[in-house]
Amino acid sequence: MLKYIGRRLVYMIITLFVIVTVTFFLMQAAPGGPFSGEKKLPPEIEANLNAHYGLDKPLFVQYVSYLKSVAMWDFGPSFKYKGQSVNDLISSGFPVSFTLGAEAILLALALGVLFGVIAALYHNKWQDYTVAILTIFGISVPSFIMAAVLQYVFSMKLGLFPVAGWDSWAYTFLPSIALASMPMAFIARLSRSSMIEVLNSDYIRTAKAKGLSRPAVTVRHAIRNALLPVVTYMGPMAAQVLTGSFIIETIFGIPGLGAHFVNSITNRDYTVIMGVTVFFSVILLLCVLIVDVLYGIIDPRIKLSKAKKGA
Amino acid sequence: MQNIPKNMFEPAAANAGDAEKISKKSLSLWKDAMLRFRSNKLAMVGLIIIVLIILMAIFAPMFSRYDYSTTNLLNADKPPSKDHWFGTDDLGRDIFVRTWVGARISIFIGVAAAVLDLLIGVIWGSISGFRGGRTDEIMMRIADILWAVPSLLMVILLMVVLPKGLFTIIIAMTITGWINMARIVRGQVLQLKNQEYVLASQTLGAKTSRLLFKHIVPNAMGSILVTMTLTVPTAIFTEAFLSYLGLGVPAPLASWGTMASDGLPALTYYPWRLFFPAGFICITMFGFNVVGDGLRDALDPKLRK
Numbered sequence A: 001m002l003k004y005i006g007r008r009l010v011y012m013i014i015t016l017f018v019i020v021t022v023t024f025f026l027m028q029a030a031p032g033g034p035f036s037g038e039k040k041l042p043p044e045i046e047a048n049l050n051a052h053y054g055l056d057k058p059l060f061v062q063y064v065s066y067l068k069s070v071a072m073w074d075f076g077p078s079f080k081y082k083g084q085s086v087n088d089l090i091s092s093g094f095p096v097s098f099t100l101g102a103e104a105i106l107l108a109l110a111l112g113v114l115f116g117v118i119a120a121l122y123h124n125k126w127q128d129y130t131v132a133i134l135t136i137f138g139i140s141v142p143s144f145i146m147a148a149v150l151q152y153v154f155s156m157k158l159g160l161f162p163v164a165g166w167d168s169w170a171y172t173f174l175p176s177i178a179l180a181s182m183p184m185a186f187i188a189r190l191s192r193s194s195m196i197e198v199l200n201s202d203y204i205r206t207a208k209a210k211g212l213s214r215p216a217v218t219v220r221h222a223i224r225n226a227l228l229p230v231v232t233y234m235g236p237m238a239a240q241v242l243t244g245s246f247i248i249e250t251i252f253g254i255p256g257l258g259a260h261f262v263n264s265i266t267n268r269d270y271t272v273i274m275g276v277t278v279f280f281s282v283i284l285l286l287c288v289l290i291v292d293v294l295y296g297i298i299d300p301r302i303k304l305s306k307a308k309k310g311a
Numbered sequence B: 001m002q003n004i005p006k007n008m009f010e011p012a013a014a015n016a017g018d019a020e021k022i023s024k025k026s027l028s029l030w031k032d033a034m035l036r037f038r039s040n041k042l043a044m045v046g047l048i049i050i051v052l053i054i055l056m057a058i059f060a061p062m063f064s065r066y067d068y069s070t071t072n073l074l075n076a077d078k079p080p081s082k083d084h085w086f087g088t089d090d091l092g093r094d095i096f097v098r099t100w101v102g103a104r105i106s107i108f109i110g111v112a113a114a115v116l117d118l119l120i121g122v123i124w125g126s127i128s129g130f131r132g133g134r135t136d137e138i139m140m141r142i143a144d145i146l147w148a149v150p151s152l153l154m155v156i157l158l159m160v161v162l163p164k165g166l167f168t169i170i171i172a173m174t175i176t177g178w179i180n181m182a183r184i185v186r187g188q189v190l191q192l193k194n195q196e197y198v199l200a201s202q203t204l205g206a207k208t209s210r211l212l213f214k215h216i217v218p219n220a221m222g223s224i225l226v227t228m229t230l231t232v233p234t235a236i237f238t239e240a241f242l243s244y245l246g247l248g249v250p251a252p253l254a255s256w257g258t259m260a261s262d263g264l265p266a267l268t269y270y271p272w273r274l275f276f277p278a279g280f281i282c283i284t285m286f287g288f289n290v291v292g293d294g295l296r297d298a299l300d301p302k303l304r305k
Helices: A002-029 A043-052 A059-071 A086-121 A126-140 A143-157 A169-199 A202-209 A214-226 A228-251 A257-267 A270-298 B016-020 B029-038 B041-063 B095-131 B133-148 B151-161 B166-192 B196-203 B208-244 B256-266 B272-299
Strands: none
Touching (some): A002 B151, A086 A169, A086 A214, A086 A228, A086 A270, A143 A228, A143 B256, A169 A214, A214 A228, A228 A257, A228 B208, A257 A270, A270 B151, B041 B272, B095 B133, B095 B166, B133 B166, B151 B166, B151 B208, B166 B208, B196 B208, B208 B272, B256 B272
8 A cells, every 4th residue: 555655756757847847847848038028128037037037047057947946846936926936826715716726626526426326216206307408518518607596597697696805704605616617516426327236236136135224225334335436536526617717717706826827827926826736737747646545445446555556 | 629720820931040030130339339429318408518619619600790809998898688588798898799719619628639639640640559668668657657747737837928819729738638648548448458359350361450450449449539528528627727827828819718817807896707707617618527427337338327
């Protein structure tokens, strides 16, 4: 187990190295320097600024020093907002994004599993078809469209929820539904099909033959096993919720890291784009790692040390 | 018992071959899949939606009185009416025409991304799966590392750096998108290359390229087709997403994504500017999703419940 985690960590570091390198050189290739704004700076000042940020050094030296500072968890200053570092942005924005993302993930898990299980228990009855329509709907409507529609209907027309902002729990309601809708649909589908498979297996028949009640069979025997595929989906779901948050946070005016990221793209604030990309990658890679390890713990059939060859 | 004269009996033609004859016409995998696909109502609805949208995208702009890029500020932000079925946008352009011109671009991006993924993925995956051993190990390690890179983040980075344009979007999506296809093709190739008919062909002296493209890839076509169909909605989604970040196709070109993101700030007063393009994004994604699901069910009888 430890050996497996160790090897995965090594791969993670290689992947991160690739990401940092690609990000660094892409940003170098980006048109325009960090100080080429609307106003043309006098050449002396630009040279001074470049010297201050170490941009006058050869590219390779810059690259090595960037690698070093990333390894020390220092993403450098923002070039657009003087006096603010990328680390400041992350520490102010990430808690907000994390709250929103966690709420969305919990919502997606709870409702998704509930719908999936109901659909499987009432296979080919109206409940199943209702869930099927809901999930197709959820998969076909991108989160940002969902967000706009929810905002229009529930905030602007009905006035039930605040339009935008980040204050109390009521502000988190619509954004987290918008973020959760697509993952919820995927989870409902996954848990439905695995639940159907499990319900047809022999040990469920045995459990029924023992005279166990239907809730006991469903909860204790079926759902536990049916949830395994849902666990594997947690990694991609984290990525989906995270990228979804970029636009959702912008639409609902939430001061999270996703909104900062979108801002930095519009402003071409290259150090922030680089830093936040690397930060998001670390978060996502960690999520995938945790999910894979969890999967190995939950499902004893998976031998982690031999599970290196994917299908 | 009645007395029937012997000469009334006739010997039945005993033909040994008849017993072996198959009376029902044999169905190929594809015909069988077609039959099953056609009986899937939801998938058929999806297919009809896709065909209708493609037809409208081709013909609607040709027969419209309006041009997608001509502005008319006197006529800005008009609600849907007899003259402008979907209303007009902030520059007085007809949203109906723009929607169908946008359909061309959005669907083109989706299909082009899917085709490029197919080309790279099939070549990478089949070489990796067929050669096996060291080659496979190295190629799959590379794919694994790239797979772990959050793809949307990379697409955003590429779009920030590369010049704005239609092909930039397609290339950026392909750079991260082919890996999924490569993994699926590799899995199929690994499974298929040990089949007897491949061995038979090999024994007859077939070259590797013939084995791959005559025997293995056609049999993997089912999964490839399903993956392709499901790539299209993802690509349309990604394009819309990039447009929201201001990284979409440059004006005056219209894609559904740019139209929807232009309409978003005006949601309170001119909701139709968002709802028409956004609605078509959803309908098209729905169409491709159900067709993809239908194809998967039709091509893989084992999965049918």
